[in-house]
Amino acid sequence: xxxxxxxxxxxxxxxxxxxxxxxxxxxxxxxxxxxxxxxxxxxxxxxxxxxxxxxxxxxxxxxxxxxxxxxxxxxxxxxxxxxxxxxxxxxxxxxxxxxxxxxxxxxxxxxxxxxxxxxxxxxxxxxxxxxxxxxxxxxxxxxxxxxxxxxxxxxxxxxxxxxxxxxxxxxxxxxxxxxxxxxxxxxxxxxxxxxxxxxxxxxxxxxxxxxxxxxxxxxxxxxxxxxxxxxxxxxxxxxxxxxxxxxxxxxxxxxxxxxxxxxxxxxxxxxxxxxxxxxxxxxxxxxxxxxxxxxxxxxxxxxxxxxxxxxxxxxxxxxxxxxxxxxxxxxxxxxxxxxxxxxxxxxxxxxxxxxxxxxxxxxxxxxxxxxxxxxxxxxxxxxxxxxxxxxxxxxxxxxxxxxxxxxxxxxxxx
Amino acid sequence: xxxxxxxxxxxxxxxxxxxxxxxxxxxxxxxxxxxxxxxxxxxxxxxxxxxxxxxxxxxxxxxxxxxxxxxxxxxxxxxxxxxxxxxxxxxxxxxxxxxxxxxxxxxxxxxxxxxxxxxxxx
Numbered sequence: 001x002x003x004x005x006x007x008x009x010x011x012x013x014x015x016x017x018x019x020x021x022x023x024x025x026x027x028x029x030x031x032x033x034x035x036x037x038x039x040x041x042x043x044x045x046x047x048x049x050x051x052x053x054x055x056x057x058x059x060x061x062x063x064x065x066x067x068x069x070x071x072x073x074x075x076x077x078x079x080x081x082x083x084x085x086x087x088x089x090x091x092x093x094x095x096x097x098x099x100x101x102x103x104x105x106x107x108x109x110x111x112x113x114x115x116x117x118x119x120x121x122x123x124x125x126x127x128x129x130x131x132x133x134x135x136x137x138x139x140x141x142x143x144x145x146x147x148x149x150x151x152x153x154x155x156x157x158x159x160x161x162x163x164x165x166x167x168x169x170x171x172x173x174x175x176x177x178x179x180x181x182x183x184x185x186x187x188x189x190x191x192x193x194x195x196x197x198x199x200x201x202x203x204x205x206x207x208x209x210x211x212x213x214x215x216x217x218x219x220x221x222x223x224x225x226x227x228x229x230x231x232x233x234x235x236x237x238x239x240x241x242x243x244x245x246x247x248x249x250x251x252x253x254x255x256x257x258x259x260x261x262x263x264x265x266x267x268x269x270x271x272x273x274x275x276x277x278x279x280x281x282x283x284x285x286x287x288x289x290x291x292x293x294x295x296x297x298x299x300x301x302x303x304x305x306x307x308x309x310x311x312x313x314x315x316x317x318x319x320x321x322x323x324x325x326x327x328x329x330x331x332x333x334x335x336x337x338x339x340x341x342x343x344x345x346x347x348x349x350x351x352x353x354x355x356x357x358x359x360x361x362x363x364x365x366x367x368x369x370x371x372x373x374x375x376x377x378x379x380x381x382x383x384x385x386x387x388x389x390x391x392x393x394x395x396x397x398x399x400x401x402x403x404x405x406x407x408x409x410x411x412x413x414x
Numbered sequence: 415x416x417x418x419x420x421x422x423x424x425x426x427x428x429x430x431x432x433x434x435x436x437x438x439x440x441x442x443x444x445x446x447x448x449x450x451x452x453x454x455x456x457x458x459x460x461x462x463x464x465x466x467x468x469x470x471x472x473x474x475x476x477x478x479x480x481x482x483x484x485x486x487x488x489x490x491x492x493x494x495x496x497x498x499x500x501x502x503x504x505x506x507x508x509x510x511x512x513x514x515x516x517x518x519x520x521x522x523x524x525x526x527x528x529x530x531x532x533x534x535x536x
Contacts, residue, residue: 073429150503153504258497282463390449393441394445394446396512397516397517398517399514
């Protein structure tokens with residue numbers, strides 16, 4: 001397939017997901033029955049994914065999907081295959097179609113759907129998969145691979161979560177100002193989780209994963225466009241764009257891992273960096289700082305190397321200090337220790353890392369061992385560095401990063 | 415729960431791999447095994463000799479058949495195994511994904527059917 005038809009295919013698929021998500025959100029917002037809304041549209045969506053890449057996106061994509069859904073449903077009713085709830089949705093579709101709805105009339109309820117999916121009553125681990133399925137129409141198997149869960153298990157968890165939305169009466173609405181902050185955090189976290197799963201496959205060798213990073217950005221753009229006054233929504237989008245801009249620089253031509261500090265910054269995507277910078281500046285004018293803006297600011301400090309040729313580690317360290325106070329986590333603490341090591345020396349950095357040593361969660365956390373190994377190596381403590389490299393190597397699942405760590409360990413002996 | 419991590423690999427590809435890659439693979443397995451042991455998940459594990467060393471045995475109709483070679487002749491052959499202790503399937507999948515074979519061949523994860531469960535389920 002040449003690149004132009006590949007681009008057309010990707011665009012057609014995106015259009016199909018966009019229309020599908022709008023229709024699922026719109027139907028589910030009325031009935032609170034996400035599964036039935038998906039069921040009513042499943043055949044039509046499959047037909048769109050199959051047909052649009054060949055024929056082009058129809059002029060009124062949502063109306064096309066509704067018409068096909070309706071026709072397929074009639075067939076299904078004849079075959080007595082459809083569920084009661086699916087039939088209800090079909091009625092809703094029919095009424096709306098007869099009212100002569102156009103695509104422009106269809107209200108965008110996807111934000112409300114996302115808030116329902118990331119509701120406190122929904123288990124945190126399933127929120128991101130639920131959004132990917134309902135808003136973007138990804139199947140359970142694709143989501144399962146990205147989140148390292150078996151497809152059957154992921155399928156069951158998604159079904160359970162949808163049942164819960166229906167049975168506990170979770171509302172499809174954007175929360176009031178007073179509770180918006182916390183609730184929006186949950187939505188942003190779910191989106192970031194999707195992005196992070198995609199980001200962990202830097203070479204983009206696994207199409208499914210690479211898509212998830214793109215889809216995370218797409219969801220981030222959606223939320224930022226629907227809530228342009230929310231600085232954290234802008235902050236998250238900025239953070240994801242900064243990271244995405246560096247994708248090509250994360251591997252050398254041989255496919256080997258290149259750490260951030262050694263990346264060739266001419267390979268960074270300048271347009272994405274500029275967009276990320278302007279989003280971050282706009283968020284900063286709103287005067288409410290938060291986790292995602294701070295993380296984006298760290299990225300911005302790294303991106304500045306493009307212009308200044310060096311990284312301002314003191315600034316990075318200060319940003320991590322702030323992050324630790326608003327959203328402390330072992331991950332933030334490790335990154336802070338690395339920044340301290342760069343700004344003040346390996347001994348101080350290692351001390352900051354050792355303070356964390358009691359945290360049991362770190363035992364199986366690769367970045368902790370990799371950071372520890374790197375600092376020990378810098379101090380010439382070869383046996384301890386070797387041990388820490390071994391732990392990091394044994395906990396890594398990306399073969400390129402594993403090779404990189406093995407190379408570092410081998411270099412210690414010389 | 416106990417799980418078996420069954421490692422399937424392309425033996426021909428393994429045999430033809432350059433020495434450097436083989437050394438790197440062995441070191442990766444060493445580190446993986448250490449990480450399993452340090453976390454307390456490791457119960458057992460070993461490498462198996464290539465499938466040409468396999469003998470298949472079958473007794474039928476009072477006659478014992480001894481055959482050279484594996485039970486199923488496929489491109490990817492069972493090359494080794496780990497038995498691990500994991501909280502649940504999710505935790506076991508994380509360990510399976512870290513196994514070096516997951517990025518070169520296929521890793522199969524099977525829960526052990528504990529005797530007590532077997533008896534109560536039957």
